[in-house]
Amino acid sequence: MKTMKSIRVVVCVCTQCIMNGAMDIIESVESLKKLKYEMRHGVKIQVETQVCHTEHDHSQVCPVVFVDGQQIEKATNEEVMTRILSIVRK
Amino acid sequence: MRGVYTPVTKIRRQIFTEIARLAFEGWSQEKVEELPYKIISGEIPQYRDSVFKERAIVGERLRLAMGLPLRDINDNAPISKGLSDDMLINQAYELPLINVIPFACNACPETSYMVTDNCRHCLAHPCVSVCPVSAIQFTAEGTVIDQDKCLKCGRCKEVCPYSAIVKYDRPCAAACGVKAIGSDHLGRAKIDYDKCVACGQCIVSCPFGAITDKSQLFQLATALKEGVPVVAEVAPSFVGQFGPAATPDKVKAALKLIGFADVVEVGWGADRGTVEEVHHYAKHVATGEARFLATSCCPAWSVMAKNEFPEISQYLSQAYTPMVETARHVKKTHPDHKVAFIGPCSAKKLEAMRRTIRSDVDYVITFEELMGMFAAKDVDFGEIEGEPFADAAPEGRGYAVSGGVAGAIASGVHKLYPEVEVKMDRAEGLANCKKMLAIAKAGKREGYLMEGMACVGGCVAGPGTLQPINKATAAVNKFKAESPIDLFEGEEGQ
Numbered sequence: 001m002k003t004m005k006s007i008r009v010v011v012c013v014c015t016q017c018i019m020n021g022a023m024d025i026i027e028s029v030e031s032l033k034k035l036k037y038e039m040r041h042g043v044k045i046q047v048e049t050q051v052c053h054t055e056h057d058h059s060q061v062c063p064v065v066f067v068d069g070q071q072i073e074k075a076t077n078e079e080v081m082t083r084i085l086s087i088v089r090k
Numbered sequence: 091m092r093g094v095y096t097p098v099t100k101i102r103r104q105i106f107t108e109i110a111r112l113a114f115e116g117w118s119q120e121k122v123e124e125l126p127y128k129i130i131s132g133e134i135p136q137y138r139d140s141v142f143k144e145r146a147i148v149g150e151r152l153r154l155a156m157g158l159p160l161r162d163i164n165d166n167a168p169i170s171k172g173l174s175d176d177m178l179i180n181q182a183y184e185l186p187l188i189n190v191i192p193f194a195c196n197a198c199p200e201t202s203y204m205v206t207d208n209c210r211h212c213l214a215h216p217c218v219s220v221c222p223v224s225a226i227q228f229t230a231e232g233t234v235i236d237q238d239k240c241l242k243c244g245r246c247k248e249v250c251p252y253s254a255i256v257k258y259d260r261p262c263a264a265a266c267g268v269k270a271i272g273s274d275h276l277g278r279a280k281i282d283y284d285k286c287v288a289c290g291q292c293i294v295s296c297p298f299g300a301i302t303d304k305s306q307l308f309q310l311a312t313a314l315k316e317g318v319p320v321v322a323e324v325a326p327s328f329v330g331q332f333g334p335a336a337t338p339d340k341v342k343a344a345l346k347l348i349g350f351a352d353v354v355e356v357g358w359g360a361d362r363g364t365v366e367e368v369h370h371y372a373k374h375v376a377t378g379e380a381r382f383l384a385t386s387c388c389p390a391w392s393v394m395a396k397n398e399f400p401e402i403s404q405y406l407s408q409a410y411t412p413m414v415e416t417a418r419h420v421k422k423t424h425p426d427h428k429v430a431f432i433g434p435c436s437a438k439k440l441e442a443m444r445r446t447i448r449s450d451v452d453y454v455i456t457f458e459e460l461m462g463m464f465a466a467k468d469v470d471f472g473e474i475e476g477e478p479f480a481d482a483a484p485e486g487r488g489y490a491v492s493g494g495v496a497g498a499i500a501s502g503v504h505k506l507y508p509e510v511e512v513k514m515d516r517a518e519g520l521a522n523c524k525k526m527l528a529i530a531k532a533g534k535r536e537g538y539l540m541e542g543m544a545c546v547g548g549c550v551a552g553p554g555t556l557q558p559i560n561k562a563t564a565a566v567n568k569f570k571a572e573s574p575i576d577l578f579e580g581e582e583g584q
Contacts, residue, residue, distance in 0.1 A: 014472070018333040018556065019103050019465045021095030027558050049334045051472035059468075077095065 006044045007087055010066040012052040017063035028077040043088050093558050097137055098299035104129050106462025109155045113311030122170040147194045156308040157181050179313045183443045187288050187303050194300035195278040198260040205233045208254035217246035265295035267520020289390035289544040290436030290553030303436045310430055310453040314349030322350040323416045325433035326357045327490035327549040330565025331457040331556050339476030348467050357482025359415030360489040361577050366409045368502035376510045382538045385495045387411050390437035390544035391523050399527045417450040428452040432460050434552025456554020483577035487570040491563050492518050492548035496541035506583040516541035
């Protein structure tokens with residue numbers, strides 16, 4: 001039986017990240033679920049939120065997103081969606 | 091553009107954070123003058139054609155965020171011009187509330203129809219056949235619409251088989267439901283303040299960030315820093331606005347953490363209004379004594395109704411708005427305290443400017459402006475111990491979502507006057523609200539309960555919100571279901 005490919009996206013929702021668009025990134029990632037053809041139908045995207053405590057000054061790199069464990073600093077909607085689609089297409 | 095995080099959103103929020111930080115840390119003229127260089131750093135422009143222009147625009151935005159008026163273009167004055175010690179805490183809003191920063195405006199053309207590259211110069215060219223003024227011409231360069239002749243009727247757009255003709259709308263004017271936006275002598279947006287009801291839709295629709303409202307963020311943060319006792323009254327749409335970690339009880343605790351003496355739900359005042367309107371509907375509207383009852387809690391809608399439909403404005407609810415009802419209650423229980431309304435709305439700022447309300451509501455800021463205060467204070471919602479709210483019933487909490495006000499009144503009528511049938515209509519967006527009132531004026535809404543909301547979706551879609559409407563609506567509904575209060579317990583029909 002074929003296992004479904006899964007991508008885990010963790011979005012930091014601390015005050016600084018929310019102020020810098022974290023919730024809009026979550027919306028963008030969730031909107032990808034509607035792109036059934038582009039997402040090859042079988043890919044599952046899990047979106048999680050948590051307040052991250054990175055080692056350096058968080059306010060300088062907000063918003064912070066992790067896509068399959070890879071950290072993206074100063075994340076933008078387009079960057080996160082591109083990263084997810086590049087994993088889908090592998 | 092609401093719901094999409096853009097560079098305009100980014101700059102606006104940076105301004106709020108920096109102004110709040112300035113107030114909390116203590117301001118000086120030097121600090122104010124440094125802010126444009128902090129927000130727009132380096133020499134490579136990120137947003138416009140030069141960093142100098144970007145900084146000049148930021149300078150004006152900073153002034154508005156401190157409640158100051160725009161500077162005259164010929165005025166060689168510092169950003170802090172007009173900021174005096176006596177206005178640091180007590181400055182009330184002054185007109186104009188909504189401002190176009192002229193040199194930030196792109197002077198977008200007014201509404202027009204244009205032919206795009208999709209045009210195939212087809213044999214049939216039905217666009218030409220349907221144009222009543224022969225404004226469409228086939229030239230060697232392509233198909234063009236003579237803008238001097240064009241009536242903007244849109245018939246050509248409707249019949250084009252290639253969708254080659256587009257309607258071009260200036261975003262601010264298209265968003266304005268009361269047609270308050272015209273042009274100045276250079277083609278830039280100019281607001282007609284006789285028509286403007288401060289709904290704020292132009293602010294969130296301008297892709298150049300050229301329109302912004304004044305704020306009392308600076309005055310409120312200064313008051314908190316100076317230890318002035320201030321009670322925060324939070325509008326029902328606050329739930330979910332500050333992210334998933336900021337649960338309602340944590341928001342209450344966070345407000346106290348940054349210096350508020352107490353926090354109350356504006357839903358409390360909404361509940362009082364609901365009860366009053368339930369009785370009014372059953373006793374006066376259902377009996378035919380009054381023609382209809384129009385809700386009044388959305389100030390943009392009620393001001394529009396008074397301005398444009400004065401002959402039926404007496405049917406607007408006479409109940410105090412939830413903001414005012416709650417503020418008056420707070421002033422009774424905390425006579426030596428100031429009151430700050432925190433909500434989603436620019437129009438509430440306009441409401442608070444009224445002479446009769448100034449003594450009740452001292453400050454009005456938006457959720458986005460409050461988030462600037464949380465960011466300036468580095469509030470960590472993950473670390474805060476929550477403090478539960480228990481002020482409002484489900485009815486009052488539901489005011490935040492479109493349909494919630496009329497729904498609350500209708501449910502009360504069903505409970506207290508089961509023999510009364512409630513006829514309801516509602517509209518969202520000022521243009522639709524005007525249509526509904528025109529129908530009512532024509533006598534086709536007799537005996538109705540009518541709800542008007544300037545923002546499509548209700549208060550959760552206000553210009554001062556941070557979250558996507560669907561998520562905010564879900565959060566409000568969850569909070570509503572958690573209310574421990576039964577509004578109509580012990581209440582009887584009169």
